[in-house]
Amino acid sequence: MPITSVTKDPEALTMTVIADFAAPLQRLWDAYADPRQIEQFWGPPTYPAKFTRHDMVAGGRTDYVMTGPNGEKSPGHWDFLRVDAPHSFEVQDGFSNEDGTNNTDMPSMRMTFEFEATDGGSRLTTVTHFGSADQLEQLLAMGMEEGMTQAMGQIDDVLADLASFAAGGGTxxxxxxxxxxxxxxxxxxxxxxxxxxxxxxxxxxxxxxxxxxxxxxxxxxxxxxxxxxxxxxxxxxxxxxxxxxxxxxxxxxxxxxxxxxxxxxxxxxxxxxxxxxxxxxxxxxxxxxxxxxxxxxxxxxxxxxxxxxxxxxxxxxxxxxxxxx
Structure with a gap:
């Protein structure tokens, strides 16, 4: 399990997740930049994701749909606020309607992803910023922490699979x-x-x-x-x-x-x-x-x-x- 710590701060309205990987920094960054790779781990194992758009530049957007074991759909999106490859990016994360538009009835949150090289490989620090204490409690009650933990537990296998995502693999x-x-x-x-x-x-x-x-x-x-x-x-x-x-x-x-x-x-x-x-x-x-x-x-x-x-x-x-x- 790559996650080394999860810290919730009710006063700052944040949740910080730190994960360490044996892979180099660029390899970890590419796993998030490549839609073929991120969809292998963004959803928990029982809710795999498909990314229909992944435009990883400031002002860009990501659209994805997670599908549950009974076929239930959970669409979501990222709006990219800042991208500094391969060191960090920041998004506004939210739920989407079936037609891909933003679901404003559900809460959205700001998320920062910081990547850094370590002696053993690389580290990812993810900080989720909630809009209010009620929003923090609502999303945690919906299983956000458990879902993120399960999802990130799949990254090691993706990072180890070099052949599927390397240059030279054809179309x-x-x-x-x-x-x-x-x-x-x-x-x-x-x-x-x-x-x-x-x-x-x-x-x-x-x-x-x-x-x-x-x-x-x-x-x-x-x-x-x-x-x-x-x-x-x-x-x-x-x-x-x-x-x-x-x-x-x-x-x-x-x-x-x-x-x-x-x-x-x-x-x-x-x-x-x-x-x-x-x-x-x-x-x-x-x-x-x-x-x-x-x-x-x-x-x-x-x-x-x-x-x-x-x-x-x-x-x-x-x-x-x-x-x-």
Missing amino acids: NADILSDTQVRVSRIIRGSKEQVWEAHNNAELMQQWLLGPDGWIMPVCQIAQNVGDTYRYEWEPEGGGEGAFGFDGELLESNAPHRSVTTEHMIDTDYPSTLNEMTLTTIEGGTLLSLVITYPSAEVRDMVLATGMTDGMETSYARLESVVTGS
Whole structure:
């Protein structure tokens, strides 16, 4: 059990949890920065979490849902107030409604996470700041201390699992819900380089090609929120099978996050919502793409086409473009 102390201060309205780990500081930080990893331990064992958004920058947001043993859902969120990688971050932690909006009927609290290197590895000090004595008592009565203790007891196993989260593992697709899939890939290169490769037409035409033998003659990038984009591909040398996508840029926070719609040109297929987040971790940049489909049937149909393999081919090219190799 990594937790070494839990201290409640009714006068200061705080609860402080100190935990020590054998892993290096950067490894511990990455476990919190990477949505694939934090969802392995943020919820207690009987309430595992799925993170549908994890934008770990000041002004960013995290959305997650914990699911109980009988299927009951407990959604929550973080609003990031401060991030100083890999040393500390501060969030406003709260409950959410089923539609993802903040549940203002439930209490929220400010939490600080301080990371430091130790002779034996690293230490995490988490301080929860409650708004009132009543709020402190309410949340403790709901099992907050026990839940946090159980959740943090799972971190050691995540830290020990280096292979699942290291660079070189290729592209992975995780089903988050009936309509959402998260595609993840570590790209060797900086966050700024990966962002530029997504927003420079000349670079994009070098890597966003899917299987060998295709070219991208049309690459019109949306530069500002509200702009539309258009991408088209065709077989090298001509022939049948040309296709394309268009959509709108809904959100952009360079070089961290972008949100777009995506629609196949000349079809009546409904659009998807694509949320890309770039996170600096050891080994490069974690690219997370959360895709929201109109239904589970459409989600499964797209996955069955070999989408993940095609994206790995493109992302491998992207890494080559970024690194110049």
